[in-house]
Amino acid sequence: MSNLLDSLSTELRRGTLTLAVLSQLQTQQYGYSLVQSLEGSGVTIEQSTLYPLLRRLEKQQLVESSWDTTEARPRKYYILTDYGLEVYKELKNEWLSNSKQLYKLLKGDGLSEFD
Amino acid sequence: MNLIDVYIHEVTRRLPEKSREDIGLELKSSIEDMLPEGHSEKDIKQVLDQLGNPATLASNYSDRPMHLIGPKYFDLYISFLKMIVPIAAVIALISVAATQFLAFERGDTVLNVALDIFVLSIWRIIEVFIQVFFWLTVMFAIVERVDGIKDNQPRTMSLNKWTSDDLKNIVYIPKKRAISKRYIFVSLLWTAIWATFYFFASHLVGVYEKTDEGLTFIMPSLNQDVLNSFSSLVVIVIGAEIALALYQLFKGQWTKKVAMLNVLREVIGSIVLIIVIIHPNLFNPDFLTYLADNFTISSEDVRKFIIMAVMLFPIFSIWNCVDGFRKANSR
Structure with missing residues (x-):
């Protein structure tokens, strides 16, 4: 059962990752700082997923990147574009209304343990 | 490092x-x-x-797919495979049979030719399957990669997304009325087999005896000259059988018309069979004597027994006709 559960919950989480990442990019972040701020909020993300995801978001023009070479270690920073911010807001509303609906469904399932 | x-x-x-x-x-x-x-x-x-x-x-x-053929094209790929492999196999079989029958004319033994056809057919079918499989897979793998449209909607035969209009192109066939591909294959095979025996009766149909060199053909049962004199009639029967099989393949189900044509074919076949079998010189007199000696009856009786046995075929024909109508009328 645990294997199935793992794959199901991975599937559940997959769709939310983009939203989680977008939410953190309203301020400028580099790869590892993003990992830390996500983990700080309890969101775990495979780094092998995160870095390619950032690149994909850049290709879709939701974020833009810049290299900071002033420090000892060069870092690539990402931040939302105007278009990205717009998409993020839409997506956030979508998620909030979806989760409200789901909450209602789950609350009425008979084995409720909600607080 | x-x-x-x-x-x-x-x-x-x-x-x-x-x-x-x-x-x-x-x-x-x-x-x-x-x-x-x-x-x-x-x-x-x-x-x-x-x-x-x-x-x-x-x-x-990378944006490139990590699979050869993805869900978008997989169903289409399998459909193509199922469609092309049988057609290619039939063509291969026909070409094997055609080239091998020429061996008869060169006077090869029956057993040799039969064995050759069998072995070669299996080889050819495997070969054809590998070829079709390979090229179709390559083709679809390329399509998967050059396809610029980034949706994951599975494609239909029209290469577009599925819409309910696609249902109009599907002929719904109830299972009881369906004519299976196997039925058509068996009837074509049957035609090929009896036609071979008919035209090569002097090589195939007769008495075999076991000798040191395996089975040896001693004498033919039938008079090939008599058989050949009916060849135009027999060609009509072969034509009717092939035509009906193709028509059934095209229709895919038993209808009244298919059942009626089926009756027509059986009638033609039975009439020609009767005409041929009652010809007084059809049987090789040596063969009749050979059997008569073995069963200690007169050779005229042997002939009557054989004719009676062959007359069982029209009984099958009647059953086949009735079955056709029964299927055509089922819902």
Whole structure:
């Protein structure tokens, strides 16, 4: 059962990752700082997923990147574009209304343990 | 040897040339971010384990599919395979049969030719299957990669997305009325078999005796000249059988019309059979004597027995006709 559960919950989480990442990019972040701020909020993300995801978001023009070479270690920073911010807001509303609906469904399932 | 550089190389060598440097630099800085101050090789290994298989990471970066044929084209691919393989196999079989029958004319033995046809057919079918499978797979793998439209909607035969209009192109056939491909194949095979025996009766139909060299053909049962004198009639029967089989293949189900044509075919076949079988010189007199001696009856009686046995065929025909109508009327 645990294997199935793992794959199901991975599937559940997959769709939310983009939203989680977008939410953190309203301020400028580099790869590892993003990992830390996500983990700080309890969101775990495979780094092998995160870095390619950032690149994909850049290709879709939701974020833009810049290299900071002033420090000892060069870092690539990402931040939302105007278009990205717009998409993020839409997506956030979508998620909030979806989760409200789901909450209602789950609350009425008979084995409720909600607080 | 620097594990980090090797790891980054393992990732970037799988990526398109132009993005290698940028991704490499970013990965390097990310990996270094993850390492604690004054790290050991153990720390590096731990971080790299966390990042996982370089091939997976690289595939996450690239837009190219990690499969040969994805869900978008898989159904179409299988449909094509199912459609083309039988057709190609039939063509291969016909070509094998045609070339091998020429061997008869050169006076080869029956057993040899039959064995050759059997072995060659199996080889040819395997060969054809591998060819079709290979080329179709290559074709679809290419289509999967050059397809610029990035949706994952499975494609239908029209190469477009499925709409309810596609249902109009499907002829719904109730199972009881369906004419299976196997039925058509068996009837075509039957036609081919009896036609072969008919036209090569002097080589095939007769008395075989076991000798040191295996089965030897001693004498033919039938008079090939008499058989050949009916050849135009027989060709009509063969034509009728092939035509009906193709018509059934095209229709795919039993209808009143199919059942009626089936009756027509059986009637033609039975009439020709009767005309041929009652010809007074059909049987080889030596053969009749040979049997008569073995069963101690007169050779005229032997002939009557054989004719009576052959007359069982029209009974099957009647049953076949009735069955056709029964299927055509079922819902």
